[in-house]
Each structure stands twice: as structure tokens, then as C-alpha cells.
Amino acid sequence: MAAVIRNDLGSAQYYGAECLSKGANKGINHTRNIHEDEMSTTHINATKSLIQQMAEDPMLVLDRMAFQNGAVDLGLGFPNFKPEKKITEALSEAATGNDYMLHHYTRPYVILLEPFYTPYKDMLMIRGAVPVFVPLHPCLDGDKQSSADWVIDKAQLENAVTQRTKAIFLNNPMNPLGKVFDREELLDIANICIKHDLTCVADEVYQWLTYGGKHHMHIAKLPGMWQRTITLGSAGKTFNVTGWKVGWCLGPKHLIQVLQNYHFFCHSDQPQYTTSKKTQSINTEKSESEAVAVAFEKEMLILNTPDSYLHTFRKMAEEKRNKLCKYLNNAGFKAIVPEGCFYIIADITNAQGALMNKSENTDEALDYKFAKWAVVEKKLCVMPFSIFFSKQHRHLSEKYVRLCFVKTDETLKKAKDIFDQWNKN
Known part of the structure; x- marks a missing residue:
């Protein structure tokens, strides 16, 4: 599922890393009926174009x-x-511990709110989707300006939806702007999702990083949104381990099942890990996932304390x-x-x-x-x-x-x- 988000380019250089959960772009189970011969040329041309774009x-x-x-x-x-010492210690324990099973196999239209995390567009195009762009507009006045001053034009967002629209990507808090959507703004987005039966891919990898008393709110908690929302989280952003590429998806069974299947069939290349004195090839993804789970268990015991x-x-x-x-x-x-x-x-x-x-x-x-x-x-x-x-x-x-x-x-x-x-x- 790593194809959804390229966190290596957007990772933060400090505590968190941009390791987005794997496989979000396949969480939209509303594909168009297009024959292989129609799609092949489109995909080849799109891939060539993306290679040229990436070079520049x-x-x-x-x-x-x-x-x-x-x-x-x-x-x-x-x-x-x-990164935090306990997260690296947890990785060491997971990689060298007794649980050996950790090292074994265990063309829709999509709305992107601008500014958007750049890999969204590339990954959607590679999968044959068509990104539709709806910008936030600056309503800036005075010397002291905030990311809160960038807002959605509700009419523009509504007009961007057609019969072919299947999903909307919501990055909250928003990279690169730093905007944290408030309840009223999230309700506007939720109402459009419900009205047009859209899936919401909620990239919330920065959920723990809000400032000035601003609080993050999960759109999946709003009425009518749980059954249509995939929420993405990142260990990298949370624990400053950018290169681990460990994340998670939360959502209803009918959406998560699709992600699990996609991840199983597409994610075949396993990274290598080297231990001191003796070199071993192991699946670090499983070890890193175990380390993140342990780190969260420890953190939850002291959450909201100094x-x-x-x-x-x-x-x-x-x-x-x-x-x-x-x-x-x-x-x-x-x-x-x-x-x-x-x-x-x-x-x-x-x-x-x-x-x-x-x-x-x-x-x-x-x-x-x-x-x-x-x-x-x-x-x-x-x-x-x-x-x-x-x-x-x-x-x-x-x-x-x-x-x-x-x-x-x-x-x-x-x-x-x-x-x-x-x-x-």
C-alpha cells in the first residue's frame, strides 16, 4: 500500500517522518469499467510523462x-x-526478539484540495484516476496572517463534483500550508461527501502536531462519515522515524478489506536489515510495525501528561x-x-x-x-x-x-x- 503516498519526499526533518499509510489510493472501490486496451496506452503515456516530470x-x-x-x-x-530513544529501542527489540513470525509473509475522478501533498496527484494518475483540483483561497488581511485565513469556496467545491467523482482527499492538518480544518469546514466537506456518495481519504498524519491551542478533529467522527472514510496515520510523523515507512489505515471493514488485499498482492519487495557482528536478512517492515505498536502502548500510559x-x-x-x-x-x-x-x-x-x-x-x-x-x-x-x-x-x-x-x-x-x-x- 506504499504506492499511495511517497513519504520520502515529504518527510519532516525532525520528530515525525512522512511515512504515510500504505495503499490509500486503492481504498476507493469505485473503479470505472474501462477495457484493458483502452487503459494500457493511457497508463504507458502517463508513466512516461511522470518520469519526465520527476526528473525535473x-x-x-x-x-x-x-x-x-x-x-x-x-x-x-x-x-x-x-528520534526518540524508546522508538529505536523498540525496533531493536522487535528485530532481534523471539517472535520470528514478524519476519514472514503474514479512471475515477478524485478531488484534491490545493495545496496538496505532491505525490497524491502522481499516484492517482498512475492508477488511472483523474485528479480534480479545488484550491483554498487566501483571505489575508493585516500584518499577522495565519493558515486559518486560507478557506474553501463551498460553491466551487460543490461544482467540482460530477457523476464520475468517486472520492475526495483531505489532508488535515494540511501539508504544506499548516491549516487545521475546524468543525464547520469539516461539516461542509462531509455534507458534500454524503450528498454525492463520495469516499473520503483523510490523511491525518500530522494529527498530533497542532499549535496555539488548536485541536485536530477527525472527519470520520462526524455523522454519516465513518462508513465512507479511510483515515491515514504515520509513525514517521509521530515518532520522527521518516525512513521507516510505517503507517496505518482506519476505516470500515468494506474499505479496509480492499486495502489489505491490495497491499498483499502489490507489496512484494522486502527491505533488508543488518545486525552487528552477524548479518541477517529480515523483513524490517514487520519489525518496525511491532516497534511502533510498542511505542504507542508506552505513550498511551502517559498521554496528556508532562x-x-x-x-x-x-x-x-x-x-x-x-x-x-x-x-x-x-x-x-x-x-x-x-x-x-x-x-x-x-x-x-x-x-x-x-x-x-x-x-x-x-x-x-x-x-x-x-x-x-x-x-x-x-x-x-x-x-x-x-x-x-x-x-x-x-x-x-x-x-x-x-x-x-x-x-x-x-x-x-x-x-x-x-x-x-x-x-x-
Whole structure:
């Protein structure tokens, strides 16, 4: 089920990792009746096109440029410090313990709310689905701006639904914007799902990471939504183990059964794990899953107490968020304060410096030009906001960039030094 979400590109550089649950895109059991000969050419062309797009993917391009230029990397979203000790200890116990069974086999239309986690679109297209894009619109007023100021146009969302629409993807809290949908907004989405009999794929991998007293709410808990919702969770985001690719799906039996079948038949390549002194090839996916379960059992005993890892991590992340917002604002950027997740969206309008004087006249989005300029000239890696939007809605996004704030204090200090000098050279 790992095909649903590519968490390696969206993982956070700190406590959580982007290990989305595996197999969400097959949780929609409403496929169109299209013959193989009709689909084959479409899939081949789509795959070739995606390969070409991935070669020019701004995330990969900027990551290479950051390495080549020795830049401070706030672009990719993964923590650059160690995960919690108990989670790695749990992995060690699971990998070397006595439970040897851990190492054995045990073209619909889909609405994507923009900004969207970029692998959603690619994976839907590979599976033969057609993504339909509905953007959140900024209603920004004043100096202090928040991710809550980006809202859904209910009429636009309703009009995007046709007889061929089968599902809607909801990322809450939302990567990259950091928006946490409130009850009224979730009810609007739920009502449309119920009215048109849509499946809701609720990506809630950042559910534990909300700030400023904002509370996350599960859309599956709303009336009429449990039987039509698949909820995705991530061990990576929760326990800062990005590379483990361990997640989970929650939902009614008729949807989860489809995911289980899909996962069984498509997930055949097993990773390798090496132990000290003696090398063994084992299925680390099972070991990692066991470790995550143990870590959750321990965490649940102290949840909502000062000793809770989820509590202390949220508090630490919020402090880092506030620091980076301050650095950005002092440098002439305008930070959009996130209510959740790992990221800050920053308006670059007043921080472009000499960029516009040197910028080539190309069709590239402004934020992508800015990101490539910043990684070379300022030694700072950020991500263009426009890569999280469709081309038709790029105009809503290209004056912003995304920065990950869940970094070590050392990394944030390096970023501060760059921002302090931003307008001086």
C-alpha cells in the first residue's frame, strides 16, 4: 500500500517522518469499467510523462543544488536530529526478539484540495484516476496572517463534483500550508461527501502536531462519515522515524478489506536489515510495525501528561515555529503562521532583493525562480509553494515559499544568520 503516498519526499526533518499509510489510493472501490486496451496506452503515456516530470521535480532539483552549494537546507521536510530513544529501542527489540513470525509473509475522478501533498496527484494518475483540483483561497488581511485565513469556496467545491467523482482527499492538518480544518469546514466537506456518495481519504498524519491551542478533529467522527472514510496515520510523523515507512489505515471493514488485499498482492519487495557482528536478512517492515505498536502502548500510559512525548514534541515544535516566523518577518518576508504540521509558508514579495533584476524571462513560477536563486546566492534551500498547486491555480501560490521549522537549534541558528544578512548584500 506504499504506492499511495511517497513519504520520502515529504518527510519532516525532525520528530515525525512522512511515512504515510500504505495503499490509500486503492481504498476507493469505485473503479470505472474501462477495457484493458483502452487503459494500457493511457497508463504507458502517463508513466512516461511522470518520469519526465520527476526528473525535473523542483524538490529534487533544489535538493541537488543545496548539496552542491553547501546551503542551509530548510526545504525538505524531515527532522535532522535523532528520534526518540524508546522508538529505536523498540525496533531493536522487535528485530532481534523471539517472535520470528514478524519476519514472514503474514479512471475515477478524485478531488484534491490545493495545496496538496505532491505525490497524491502522481499516484492517482498512475492508477488511472483523474485528479480534480479545488484550491483554498487566501483571505489575508493585516500584518499577522495565519493558515486559518486560507478557506474553501463551498460553491466551487460543490461544482467540482460530477457523476464520475468517486472520492475526495483531505489532508488535515494540511501539508504544506499548516491549516487545521475546524468543525464547520469539516461539516461542509462531509455534507458534500454524503450528498454525492463520495469516499473520503483523510490523511491525518500530522494529527498530533497542532499549535496555539488548536485541536485536530477527525472527519470520520462526524455523522454519516465513518462508513465512507479511510483515515491515514504515520509513525514517521509521530515518532520522527521518516525512513521507516510505517503507517496505518482506519476505516470500515468494506474499505479496509480492499486495502489489505491490495497491499498483499502489490507489496512484494522486502527491505533488508543488518545486525552487528552477524548479518541477517529480515523483513524490517514487520519489525518496525511491532516497534511502533510498542511505542504507542508506552505513550498511551502517559498521554496528556508532562512526560508524554507527543506533548513535549508539540511544545518544542511550536517554539521552533515561533522562532522561524520571527526570523522571516525580520528579514522582510511575511510568515503565514501555521496551526499545525512542520512548515511555514512565507510571502516573498518584499524579500526578493536583486532577484527580479537578474531573473530570466522564463515560464517558471516566480517562487521556483526565487528558490533556485536563494539556494545559490543565499545558501538557503526552501521549497516553492506552487509545486503544491495545479498549473491553473499557480497564480494563488507563486509569491510564497515553504520552509520546514522542525530542525535542530544549530540548523535554525544558521538560518537566522542568513536572514539577518538578507538585505545587507
